[in-house]
């Protein structure tokens with residue numbers, strides 16, 4: 074595609090000739106033949122180019138780190154934020170860090186570890202943007218979900234206006250995302266460009282740096298750092314698992330509780346498919362039912378001993394059983410650094426047995442979500458029996474975030490996307506499970522293929538309200554939102570294919 078020469082020149086005047094391109098080889102690298110790529114270097118440049126997109130009615134989409142970016146199938150401008158890659162501030166006293174969109178979490182966390190601090194990290198991991206955004210992950214138990222962490226934010230609207238939300242707008246300080254007046258923290262998820270954001274930071278009791286040895290993909294830690302421990306427990310029933318999770322939450326002893334099923338543990342600690350299949354088979358025989366992985370970090374030896382004792386007592390009361398393979402040094406070490414630095418998501422997602430496909434619900438009723446999850450598992454096991462889902466232990470995957478106050482549950486499976494029968498069966502299963510979430514009033518299914526109207530009709534018609542907000546903030550409908558976008562998701566975590574603008578008339 075080509076945007077008009079006039080528009081190209083005006084945008085080039087803002088960012089400089091080296092920061093705009095419609096060279097086919099560059100476009101190819103961005104997975105689309107349609108776009109022109111623009112790389113603004115600061116907030117003012119972002120605002121200026123967005124104003125030009127409005128002037129010329131060219132739709133645009135922004136990418137931070139591109140882990141869930143899907144280029145729209147029509148002409149648009151692609152705004153790549155990689156030049157905005159600075160950590161602006163780490164405020165140890167008031168416990169926040171301010172970042173630009175292309176700071177990845179690995180960089181921020183490495184800086185924070187040196188100060189005895191850490192930040193929330195989505196399960197996708199260390200390579201994704203450090204903007205808090207929405208999302209969920211390993212540290213949800215102690216740091217909450219992504220959207221609980223975003224504080225003051227600098228945001229360029231779809232019309233090109235720079236807005237500073239929360240305290241940064243009122244006092245220039247970054248400690249709070251709300252006020253004065255109504256908060257826009259939900260609204261920013263439907264459009265515009267976040268150019269800076271403050272995210273909460275937390276105490277870290279682990280080492281300032283892991284002393285890793287070995288080479289990729291087989292790194293290890295010669296010694297487990299002091300006062301740290303990883304265990305995987307399985308339970309006789311799902312009720313016992315929930316009881317254990319809630320007790321761990323109430324006692325606030327754990328740094329991390331991840332609702333891994335055995336196949337996720339196995340894909341984390343193995344480095345090739347054969348090893349993964351064999352390990353999973355061993356795990357499946359050993360576990361007694363659903364389970365989770367837990368990481369304990371003591372601040373000093375006495376604290377560590379106390380936390381371990383409480384954990385032991387909870388596991389005893391709930392009849393949990395420790396997976397022996399995780400007590401092995403190498404497995405424990407791998408899980409420890411991979412799950413606190415969050416570097417295993419690719420292995421968890423694209424593992425032996427095919428692609429990972431998931432859909433999730435999130436909210437205050439973890440008990441209900443688990444009921445939904447169990448029904449999904451019953452249906453999934455039928456597909457496993459028929460050989461349509463492979464290398465899957467038949468379990469599901471969920472956990473209580475925020476010390477058990479917020480449930481996060483995901484259905485997932487591994488399947489072969491190149492096998493037409495498997496592909497169809499898995500997608501039918503996902504639709505059926507998404508419909509169950511709605512009709513059973515369990516929660517709003519995220520990442521489902523159901524039409525947004527069907528989801529909205531069961532959720533206060535939120536899509537109509539979102540549409541009105543989008544129209545008010547983006548009258549020229551230039552700000553695209555396509556793809557599975559946590560950033561673009563509304564705060565209820567609902568359907569995310571929200572409001573791509575209508576393809577405009579062809580450019581002259």
Ligand SMILES: Cc1cc2nc3c(=O)[nH]c(=O)nc-3n(C[C@H](O)[C@H](O)[C@H](O)COP(=O)(O)OP(=O)(O)OC[C@H]3O[C@@H](n4cnc5c(N)ncnc54)[C@H](O)[C@@H]3O)c2cc1C
Nearest residue numbers: 136137138139140141142196197202208209266267558560
């Ligand atoms: C293997 C894998 C595993 C994953 N596991 C998890 C997981 O466990 N938990 C989880 O929560 N997520 C997971 N994800 C999804 C992942 O969190 C998101 O893809 C990622 O956080 C999005 O951030 P990004 O910067 O890469 O977004 P991008 O891909 O760059 O963009 C995503 C969306 O946000 C918009 N956007 C991007 N930057 C901005 C900005 N600065 N301002 C406004 N809008 C913007 C884009 O237009 C797009 O619509 C996983 C993804 C992959 C590929």
